Every structure is written in structure tokens, then in C-alpha cells.
Amino acid sequence: xxxxDNMEKCSECSGRNVRENEIGELECQDCGLIMGMTIDMGKxxxxxxxxxxxxGERWGQPKTExxxxxxxxxxxxxxxxxxxxxxxxxxxxxxxxxxxxQHQRTRIRDAKERNLVTAxxxxxxxxxxxxxxxxxxxxAARIYKxxxxxxxxxxxxxxxxxxxxxxxxxxMNHMARTLDEIGMHSRTGRKEIGRTFKKVMKELxxxxxxxxxxxxxxxxxxxxxxDAVTEGMAKSILGRNEINGLSAGRGPTGIAAxxxxxxxxxxxxxxxxxxxxxxxxxxxxxxxxxYKEICSAxxxxxxxxxxxx
DNA sequence: AAGACGAAAGTGGTTGA
DNA sequence: TCAACAACTTTCGTCTT
Numbered sequence: 001x002x003x004x005d006n007m008e009k010c011s012e013c014s015g016r017n018v019r020e021n022e023i024g025e026l027e028c029q030d031c032g033l034i035m036g037m038t039i040d041m042g043k044x045x046x047x048x049x050x051x052x053x054x055x056g057e058r059w060g061q062p063k064t065e066x067x068x069x070x071x072x073x074x075x076x077x078x079x080x081x082x083x084x085x086x087x088x089x090x091x092x093x094x095x096x097x098x099x100x101x102q103h104q105r106t107r108i109r110d111a112k113e114r115n116l117v118t119a120x121x122x123x124x125x126x127x128x129x130x131x132x133x134x135x136x137x138x139x140a141a142r143i144y145k146x147x148x149x150x151x152x153x154x155x156x157x158x159x160x161x162x163x164x165x166x167x168x169x170x171x172m173n174h175m176a177r178t179l180d181e182i183g184m185h186s187r188t189g190r191k192e193i194g195r196t197f198k199k200v201m202k203e204l205x206x207x208x209x210x211x212x213x214x215x216x217x218x219x220x221x222x223x224x225x226x227d228a229v230t231e232g233m234a235k236s237i238l239g240r241n242e243i244n245g246l247s248a249g250r251g252p253t254g255i256a257a258x259x260x261x262x263x264x265x266x267x268x269x270x271x272x273x274x275x276x277x278x279x280x281x282x283x284x285x286x287x288x289x290x291y292k293e294i295c296s297a298x299x300x301x302x303x304x305x306x307x308x309x
Numbered sequence: 310a311a312g313a314c315g316a317a318a319g320t321g322g323t324t325g326a
Numbered sequence: 327t328c329a330a331c332a333a334c335t336t337t338c339g340t341c342t343t
């Protein structure tokens with residue numbers, strides 16, 4: 001581990017003890033905050049057409065967290081001829097193939113890397129089923145790698161930890177997904193994912209605040225096929241100061257669902273409480289209760305709702 | 310008949326002693 | 327560890343459109 005720059009200051013605790021860890025991240029040694037990755041500032045000689053590589057060009061995909069070795073690996077091509085173009089003798093060919101096999105084996109050095117190969121496959125599968133963008137997958141993979149290095153996967157299922165990392169990454173990227181949604185696509189249940197999520201966040205000292213209800217609005221609206229005006233109004237309702245007091249201790253999905261329901265009613269669009277409850281994963285009773293609370297907080301008549309002043 | 314409403318009982322998670 | 331508690335769910339009967 002090398003000290004990168006003693007002028008680098010942690011944005012969380014203001015400590016100056018920021019170093020590069022074993023997976024290339026800038027990590028504050030005092031509070032554990034990950035401040036970013038180290039960047040190679042050297043020139044980038046990429047091959048754009050028919051390059052032989054003789055001039056020192058680089059090629060291949062950019063570094064990715066989604067492969068256990070970052071995608072930065074070398075491969076020995078199958079070869080039938082030597083450097084001069086002459087055919088290899090059978091014994092030379094056997095020797096080459098043996099070397100090639102050994103080389104491939106070195107790509108997975110130990111149990112940690114084997115774990116990562118399985119986990120990153122699962123991560124990609126789960127994120128794919130949930131149609132999550134690449135940035136979320138990369139962040140989830142980064143968190144997972146930290147969890148492996150801190151030995152948090154021991155005694156837990158790989159699937160559970162992967163699901164927890166995806167949940168964390170979604171929350172960090174303001175695309176919150178509920179534990180139920182993730183649980184639907186994972187072999188691990190909601191309970192287990194939630195427990196693992198808490199443990200991993202605590203051990204890695206990652207602080208994630210509760211998702212604001214407005215983060216759920218776009219998805220609920222798209223499930224319910226509501227227009228942008230209705231979605232915008234639901235968000236603006238949730239953005240009002242009066243609503244802040246309602247969210248303490250309450251599930252954000254229930255509040256978001258009620259705001260969407262209210263917004264649809266104001267705009268004269270008929271969506272039953274049942275439909276909204278299915279889209280949001282909460283019951284009609286919860287929507288009714290939050291609906292009444294929002295209406296009274298904003299002084300809206302619940303029977304004939306009008307846009308708030 | 311479908312949807313909304315509200316009461317009551319049950320469930321699972323959190324908190325504080 | 328356990329009891330108390332708040333939030334939420336489930337169920338069911340009644341009311342409204």
C-alpha cells in the first residue's frame with residue numbers, strides 16, 4: 001500500500017491519511033471512505049486500425065470491476081507454428097499446450113479469486129434481470145470486492161452478499177430498488193438480503209441514508225403507465241416541506257405510492273388503490289393512510305383533490 | 310359489481326432497559 | 327435478552343358509485 005499524496009484530504013473526516021489499497025482504491029485509513037480510483041496519467045496509445053502492437057499501442061476493453069481480474073489479463077493464443085512460420089513438431093506442440101494450460105490456470109490464483117468469478121457472474125445475471133445500468137453493476141462489484149477482502153462472505157451465501165451489494169449500489173446511485181424487488185430475482189429472500197446489507201454496510205463503514213420517496217416515483221408511474229405531468233406532480237408533492245414530517249419512520253414506498261395516487265386523481269386519471277398497491281408493493285390500507293396524511297398536511301380535500309397551493 | 314373505506318387482529322422489525 | 331412500541335399487513339364487513 002502506498003501513500004498517494006499527503007495533500008489528499010478525506011472529504012468525510014478531513015483526515016490526511018488517504019492511501020491506495022490493494023485493489024487500487026483511494027481509501028481513508030481513518031474512516032474507511034473510498035474516495036476514488038488511482039488513474040494512470042500516461043499517454044494512451046490505442047490501436048484504431050490494423051495495428052500490430054509493435055509501436056507500443058494498447059488494445060482490448062477498458063478496466064472493469066465486473067471481471068475478477070479487472071479484464072486486464074493476458075492470453076496465450078493456440079499456436080501451430082513458431083515465430084518463423086515453421087510448423088511446430090508434435091512434442092513442441094504438446095509442450096506449448098501444457099504451458100498454455102498452466103498460464104490459464106494462473107488467472108485464478110486463490111480461493112478469493114474463485115469466489116469473485118462466481119460472484120461477479122451472479123452479479124451480472126441479477127443486474128441483467130433487473131435491467132440495471134453498467135455504472136450500478138460496477139459499483140456493486142466494487143463493494144463486493146471490498147466485502148471479500150474483509151472476509152464478510154464467509155458464512156453467508158455468495159448470492160445473498162451479491163444481492164445486498166446491488167441493493168447498496170442502487171441506493172448510492174439514487175435508483176433505489178426495494179429488497180422485495182431484488183429478492184424476486186435472487187435465490188435469497190428479502191430478509192436475508194436485508195440482514196446481509198446491514199452487516200456489509202456496517203463492516204465497510206458505508207453510510208447510506210434512507211431512500212427518499214421521490215426515488216420510487218418514476219418506476220411506479222411507468223408501471224401504472226402514467227404520463228410525465230402526473231409523475232412531475234407526484235415528485236413536486238413529495239418535495240414539499242410539509243411532507244418531510246410524514247416520512248420519519250414510515251416506509252418510503254408507501255408515501256411514494258400515495259403521492260402517485262393523489263397526483264393521478266388530481267389529473268383526473270383513474271388508477272385504483274389496488275393497481276397502485278400492486279405497482280408499489282404495499283397494501284391498499286397503507287396507501288389510504290398515507291394518502292389521508294398527505295392530504296391533511298397539504299390542506300387538500302381528499303374527496304375532490306386539487307393541486308396544492 | 311367494483312372500488313373505497315375503516316376497524317380489528319396479527320406480524321416482523323426496532324429500541325431501550 | 328426481552329418487553330414495549332410503531333408501522334405495516336391481512337381480513338372482513340359496510341358504504342358508495
